[in-house]
Amino acid sequence: MKNRAIVWFRRDLRLADNPALRAAVDGDYDGIVPVFIHAPEELGHWAEGGAQRVWLHDSLTALDNDLNALGSRLVVRRGPSLEALQVLIEESGATAVFWNRLYDPLIVERDKQIKQTLNKRDDLHVESFQAHLLFEPWQISTQQGAPYKVFTPFWKRIKQEPRRAPLPRPAELPPVWSRIGTVDIAELDLLPRIRWDKGIRQRWEPGESGAQRRLEAFLDEPAEQYDEGRDRPAVPGTSYLSPHLHFGEISPHQVMHRSEEWLDEHAKPAPREHIESFQSEIGWREFAHHVLFHFPATPEEPLDQRFKDFPWVQDDEALAAWRDGQTGIPMVDAGMRELWATGYMHNRLRMTVASFLTKNLRIAWQHGERWFWDTLVDADLANNTLGWQWAAGCGADAAPFFRIFNPARQGQRFDAKGAYVRRWVPEIAELPDKHIHEPWAAPKRVLEEAGITLGETYPRPIVDLKVSRREALDAFEQIKNT
Missing domain, CATH: 1.25.40.80 (Serine Threonine Protein Phosphatase 5, Tetratricopeptide repeat)
Structure with missing residues (x-):
């Protein structure tokens, strides 16, 4: 009887140090079927955001190329995952299914159900591994x-x-039988139809x-x-x-x-x-x-339950200005524009823009979490949740709420010459270093010489940093002892 194994690739799109793949290679299997199953519906609103989908398209393409170089190929199927695996088991005659574990709450529940169902078969060995x-x-x-x-x-x-120690990369893999069909990666519609992803493709090399x-x-x-x-x-x-x-x-x-x-x-x-x-x-x-x-509820709810009663502000206009990098605060605007152009934001800026949103604007952290989810190529449910709750002061090992980043001071300290701001906010690039992070404080003559008219060529600040800081601290006092 033939022994054949399915290796279910998920967020382990590599050949080296891949325990699931290594188990198939080291086992006495006549054939190995590498498969990726696209099932965003199983992840609810935590399915891949737009920037992640661009990355996933290129990463799957790179993985397929790497598998081809070893004599194999990537089989791509659409979900639901359990049904896709069951169909592939019958098509291939597989006697084993291997995958590497993930830990997002919805994935944990899904994988548990899949393993329980597949384990009911006496003719199938099912095993998952630690790799992520x-x-x-x-x-x-x-x-x-x-x-x-x-x-x-x-x-x-x-x-x-x-x-x-890391596991070695396979030297070769057996071919996947021609009768095993695949969906073309392009058919997954991961790339945007209006091609806004040029900056991402230029900056990164997925795979x-x-x-x-x-x-x-x-x-x-x-x-x-x-x-x-x-x-x-x-x-x-x-x-x-x-x-x-x-x-x-x-x-x-x-x-x-x-x-x-x-x-x-x-x-x-x-x-x-x-x-x-x-x-x-x-x-x-x-x-x-x-x-x-x-704490699987934390993507939606604060770990510190006091923050359920925090008096957040509903301000769609301010939220839009934050998203668009049009707040009139150069360091914030630079970070948000870098994010939109490249799918990435420097960590110093992530802390700065998150503090500004949750404390100066007092807009609930979940709004920022969702925007990052859709625009970051590295959007990760665990990291994104921890980062936003840290910034808002409501999560594990969080920054104290009274630690409010002053974005102008952040710029003066970490971008003293204004190189970062000048790159992403070119309309104020002619300002001297002294005023690049606080154009609203620059003398009229300096603004004129730099070709800047506040409120026209560059926004006035949408919020007063000192006043909003005080208001944020007053709001925290309302919940501090609840």
Whole structure:
């Protein structure tokens, strides 16, 4: 009897360090069918946003090319996932189905039902694997057996745990039989019909090879100044690995292992400090998934229940100005325009624009969460939820509510020469450094010389930063002791 395995690819679009694929390769299987099932309806309103769909299209294309190079191909099917798997099992005569686990609440429930249904078959071996994180969310707990809500002790605990080494990439794969049909990736309609995605396609290289090149480019230079460079949006000081990690084109095990190898190759004290800071960002990703797994309502509801009664403001006009990068606050506008043009926003700006929305405008964090979900190529339910609740002061290890980022001060500190703002807000580019982050405070003569008429060529601020800060603190007082 033939033994054949289905490998269900999800957000693990890579061949190296893929435990599900490795189980099929190492097993005594005559054939392996790699499949991706497109089933956005199973994710509700947390299905991939517009920017993610662009990335997914290119990443699936890259995976198919990589599989072809090894003698195989990617089979693409439409959902529902269970029905698609059952049909493929019958078509292929598969005796095993393998996949790697994910931890978004709806996916956990779906996968549980799929596994229970498939396990009822005596002729089928069904197994899932840990690949998306360093450790399972349920493996790490406090001494009291509770989930962590604070990052520092969580990461300290993680670092004490032994990690496995990355798994090798297969040298070759058996061909997929011609009778196994596939949907063309283009038929999934992942790309926009009005092609607004040019900036995304120009900036990024989705796929496993692109992820590896991105990591090596980071280690070649930015890694040695990471602690300083990561806060300066005008310089390439970060790894830009987040979308590759989200789609599983590279694994956290690979990132940790390669960065430690790099440290051994560069045995100097300074790089070690920077690499450890970089690795802690992998820790934050772990922490985000840990919190989401244990508190699955947090994409919709604040972890700190007091914030259910927070007096949020409904202001559609201000929300639109924020989305469009037309708030009259240069650092905020620059971040929002970078997001729209490239599908990405520097982390310093993510904190800045989130603080501005939730505290200066007092618009509920869920509005920002949803906009990021649709516009970020690295939109990840766990990271997005943790980040927005952190900024709003209502989540795990959140910034205290009274920590309100002043976007002008953020610009003066981290974009002192205005290079970032001048790139994304060109209408004020002629302002001198002294006024680039506060054009409303510039003398009339300076504005005229720079060709700026506030309210016409560039908006006046839609909110007074000092007044709105005070109003936000007064609003917090209303719920602080509830």
